[in-house]
Amino acid sequence: MFEFDVLGWSAWTPGLPGRDAFGDWVREDDADPDALQGEAEPDPQRVPSRMSRRCSGVTLMGLDAALTCCETSEVDGETVQVVWATQHGEINVTVDLLESLAREELISPTAFSNSVPNTPAAYFTILTDNRNPTRTVCAGAGSFAHGFLDAMGMLEDRPDQPVLLVQADERLSGPLEPFGSEGAMPFGAALILSRGSDPEFRFDTGAETSGGTHQKTTTLPPALRFLRWHLREDQTPLELRGHRRWSWSRA
C-alpha cells in the first residue's frame, strides 16, 4: 500500500483540448464521455518548431499535458522524476515506417529515432533541462496502473523528488484498427505525485479474484478515470481490474 499526494494535473483530448476544457467537463454531473472526442489537434507551438515538426500527435498530446501540469503547479518541470506510461507508444510513426520497409523504401532516420516509446519522455527532459531518472512503462490496458506503480517505486527511492506521471496514447489505425478497443480515444494526461508528511491518498494493488479478464476501455481510459475521480473529490475508492485489482482511495 502506498500513500501519496497530487501536486498538479493536466489533460488533453481532441474534444477537450487542454486543462481548462477538461476541468470544466469534469465538474459537470453526468458529463458525457462523448465530449472527449473531437477534431482538435495539439498545439505544436508548445514546442520549439525545430522539434515540433518532428513530433507525432501522441507526443504533442503528452507534452501538452506534461508541460501544462508542471506550469500550473508549483513544481518546476526540471526537478521531477518522470514516468511516461503508454500502451501503443509511437504507433502511427511505426506503422508508417513498416509500410516504407514493405515497399523497400529507405526509411527516415529521424522517423526511426522518433519511433521508440520513450520519444515523448526524451523531448520532455530536453525541453525542461531535466536530468533526473526517467522511465517509460508499457503494460497494455494496464499501462496507467503499472505506470502509477512504477512512480510509487521511484518515490520510495527518492522521496523528496516528486514524480511526473504522464500517459499519452492515440487510436490504432490503418492495418491495426481491428485491434483497437471499442471507444478508445486519443488523450494525454499528467499528474505530479509526491510523498508528503500527511498524504491525502492511498494506492493499493492485490490479487484479482473474480476470474479477471482485461477491462475493455468502453468508458474513459484509466488515466482519465483517475483524474475525474481525483478532481470530483469522489469519496468512494476508484477500482480498476485487469490481471490484478488496483485501487485508489482517500486516506
Add this chain to the structure above:
Amino acid sequence: MEPDIALTDLGIVNALGDDPGTVWKRLFRDPEPGLKDYPGINDFPPVPTGVVEAALPEVPDRLSAFDCRNNRLARAALDGFESALRGAVESHGPDRVGVVVGTSTSGVGAAEDAVEHWLQEGSLPASFDYRQMEMGGLAEFVRRYLNVTGPAYTVSTSCSSSAKVFASARALLRRDLCDAVVVGGSDSLCGLTLNGFHALQLVSEEPCNPMSRRRDGINIGEGAAFFLMEPGSGPVRLAGVGESSDAHSMNAPDPEGRGAEISMHEALRDAGRTPDKVTYLNLHGTATPHNDAMESKAVDRLCGTEVPCSSTKRFTGHLLGAAGAVEAAFCWLMLRNRSEDGIPLAPHRWDGERDESLPGLTLVGDDERREVPGPAVLMSNSFAFGGHNCSIVLEDAGDV
C-alpha cells in the same frame, strides 16, 4: 535499513549460446565472439550481426496471440532456469511473483510481415495479433507463460530498457508487493532496427571496435536474459542502481558525458561504494564515435583510468533493449566464477587501435583475473537515445 536484494538464478540466450555455461565459455574461458554476417537489407551489404542461430522453442498454443521471435527468445531464456521459476511460483504463490522486463523491439518483426501482407493482399495474416508487437506484450507473455499474477510490465527506454528494470523490480520487493520478480529483457532482429540504424549511419560493416580510433558504429544483436530477483544476499547482490537523463538530444549523447557520470555516481552512491572500490566496469561501449568518447570522459572523471573496463558488444552485438540484462548477466557470471585467483573479467574485444584523443581507460585483455579481498563490485552501464541513462552495481559476498 533496506533488505538486501539478490539475483539467484539466470537464463540467457544470445549469439554466444543458449545457456549460461556456453555463454561463459565463449566470453571468458575460450573467448569467441558470436557475430555472423547477416543478409543485407535492401541494397545494404551484409554486416556482422549477433544473430541467434539456435533453434528456438515455439510459443505454446494457448499463447499463439503472442507468437513472435521476441517471445520465442524470451521463452528460450526462461526455460533455462524453469525449475527455479516453478519453485518460486509454488512456494510464494502466483500473485506474489512479478515480472518487470525490457525491450525496444518487442515483436515488431511479426508486424513487418503483417504490414507487407496487408499492403499486398489488403488483409492481415491470420497468425498476426497486435499483442505480438505491443511493447507491453513481452511482460504479458512472460506473465502468462509462467502463470503468475503479480504486477507485470515492460520498461521501454531503448538501450537502457533492461537496466532500468532492475530498479523497478527491486521496488516491488522492498515494498513487499512481491516475494520474487522475474527481471530482464528480450530484443530480436528485425528490419526496422537494421534499416533504422543504417539510416542513422550507425552500423559498422566490421565487427565493432569500441574505444578504437577506427570505431565506426555498432553491430546489432538479439537475445534475452532473465534473472530471478528475491530478497536475500546471495549468490549475487543487486547492490545499487543509478539513473539520469542527458536533456540533450534525441539521437546523440551529451558529448561531455555528464548524464553518464551522474548515472554511475548515483549507482555507486546507492551501493554505498566509492569509485575506487569498483572491481570492473562493463562499458556501454557501443563503438559509435559519440558514445565511446563521452563514456570514456565520464569514466575518467568519476573513476580515473585505472579501473578495469571492457565492452562486450563485439561478442554479442548491441542487444538494444536487452543489452542491460545481458550485460548484467555477464557480470553475474564473472562473480559466480570467482576462484582462488580472483574474479575473471570479460575481455575487451577490439582492433587494439587506441584513440589517443580519449582518456586512456584500462581495457581488459584475455584471461585476466582480479584478486579482490572481500566483495567484488561490478558496474554495468547502459545509455540510450534520448539520454535515458542507467548504471547497475552487482556484488558477491567475497568468498570463493
